Amino acid sequence: MTKLENDIVTTRDRLAQTIDELSVRAAPKNVIARKKEQAKVSFTQATRTESGELRMDRVAIAAAAVVGLVVLKIVSANRKQKKWERQRAKRSW
Structure with a gap:
């Protein structure tokens, strides 16, 4: 194989991996899980001090x-x- 062909194969593999990662991130179940976690963190920050005591x-x-x-x-x-x-x-x- 030539260097150009190797570059094409490498680029194609990276692109496939990136697409797989994006599809996992964009799955509704994963989006909901991230949003729930963000809501929990926001609630904790709003209701607790940095030492963990209730505000x-x-x-x-x-x-x-x-x-x-x-x-x-x-x-x-x-x-x-x-x-x-x-x-x-x-x-x-």
Whole structure:
């Protein structure tokens, strides 16, 4: 084989290996796993100090936000129920 042919074979092998690596990286299962890991790291950084202790101020803010969303959902559901009952009352003769 000539040097050119050797270069072509080497380049083709590297390209095939690169394509294989990209297909593994782009697989949905692997993308999801990477995103989950990033979310865990972000959550840990947001809720813990560098020494590993909880950041109570941030945890309290997050808990308050969750409680607020739950309250809003309950209020919204109650309002929908009352509206539905009023509409039914208007229709029944």
